[in-house]
Amino acid sequence: MAVKILAIESSCDETSAAVIVDGQVKSNIIANQTVHEQYGGVVPELASRAHQEHIVPVVDAALKKAGVAKGELSAIAFTQSPGLIGSLLVGACFAKAMALALDIPLIGVHHMQAHVLANFIEDPKPSFPMLCLTVSGGHTQIVQVNSALDMKVIGETLDDAAGEAFDKTAKILGLPYPGGPLIDKYAQQGDPTRFKFPEPQIQGLDFSFSGLKTAILYFVQQQEKAQPGFLQENMADICASIQHRIITILMNKLVKATKETGIKEVAIAGGVSANSGLRKALTEYGEKHGWNTYIPKFEYCTDNAGMIAMTAHFKYEAAAFTDLTAIPSARAEF
Numbered sequence: 001m002a003v004k005i006l007a008i009e010s011s012c013d014e015t016s017a018a019v020i021v022d023g024q025v026k027s028n029i030i031a032n033q034t035v036h037e038q039y040g041g042v043v044p045e046l047a048s049r050a051h052q053e054h055i056v057p058v059v060d061a062a063l064k065k066a067g068v069a070k071g072e073l074s075a076i077a078f079t080q081s082p083g084l085i086g087s088l089l090v091g092a093c094f095a096k097a098m099a100l101a102l103d104i105p106l107i108g109v110h111h112m113q114a115h116v117l118a119n120f121i122e123d124p125k126p127s128f129p130m131l132c133l134t135v136s137g138g139h140t141q142i143v144q145v146n147s148a149l150d151m152k153v154i155g156e157t158l159d160d161a162a163g164e165a166f167d168k169t170a171k172i173l174g175l176p177y178p179g180g181p182l183i184d185k186y187a188q189q190g191d192p193t194r195f196k197f198p199e200p201q202i203q204g205l206d207f208s209f210s211g212l213k214t215a216i217l218y219f220v221q222q223q224e225k226a227q228p229g230f231l232q233e234n235m236a237d238i239c240a241s242i243q244h245r246i247i248t249i250l251m252n253k254l255v256k257a258t259k260e261t262g263i264k265e266v267a268i269a270g271g272v273s274a275n276s277g278l279r280k281a282l283t284e285y286g287e288k289h290g291w292n293t294y295i296p297k298f299e300y301c302t303d304n305a306g307m308i309a310m311t312a313h314f315k316y317e318a319a320a321f322t323d324l325t326a327i328p329s330a331r332a333e334f
């Protein structure tokens, strides 16, 4: 009998549901929350309320699109950690209620593991062992993936995440939240070599982005003081130069990781992997260094339930089920 799993993602500000049938994602519905834009960042309390509002219609739409009835489901999966606790609780309670009512297993999924496994939704799929640079609004990690359910973080940020580096510098430039996609858009028309921002000297495979943010703040303040209107006139070049620096910080560590591990299967994942410059850089570095590279389709880069469903599929195969008494947690290691 076919294995049909419904997956729910509610860790931050996207309410999403997906259905996977025998390892094939059949639907991936995502409801974005626009309420946060006016506050310049995600307001946790508002996010939880919006999840409550969206979850039933999003789940219904995912089942409908996949052509799967509730009674046919083999298991229910949900994002258990990490994330905003109030948001996680909405998805967890919904998933538990459904698992209880249908008398089927529950599968708790680690959100960052799911970002990595987004690379297995479509062909070509990486083989193991692989390295994944996972770059999102909350995390920046180099993950060594030995198998679908055996992963180890071998490098991570010591301060801001790459997504935060984009969003916080965008705020300095006066761009609305989330600024990452806007920096990407301006950067496409700009000269990435025009302004030189510093590369932090961090040992090993770890990252740091807070110094870059400060350097950009001082740069903008000084230039604007000397020449009012500088920022607006040079927005494309500034964005291109910032993006270039963030990408080189990421790629230099990735090169180091491939050299240290000898692994040439290299993927990216997470919201920042939607960045056009990073996608291009991965392909170029791959050609130069002889890597096989993998990048998820856009809809599987930012938060989505398709990746939770993919992870749940692997967990179902391993009979890695979650007890109904399990509680979500805001922070959690793999």
Ligand code: KG4
Binding pocket: 012, 135, 136, 137, 138, 139, 162, 163, 164, 166, 167, 178, 179, 180, 181, 184, 270, 271, 272, 273, 274, 275, 276, 301, 302, 303
């Ligand atoms: O994975 P994600 O959707 O949510 C988290 O789990 O954090 O990542 C969101 C992050 C935000 O910081 C957003 O600005 C960034 O991904 N992002 C981008 C782009 N699209 C999304 N950053 C740079 N360029 C983009 N095109």
Ligand code: ZN
Binding pocket: 111, 115, 136, 137, 270, 271, 302, 303
């Ligand atoms: Zn995420």
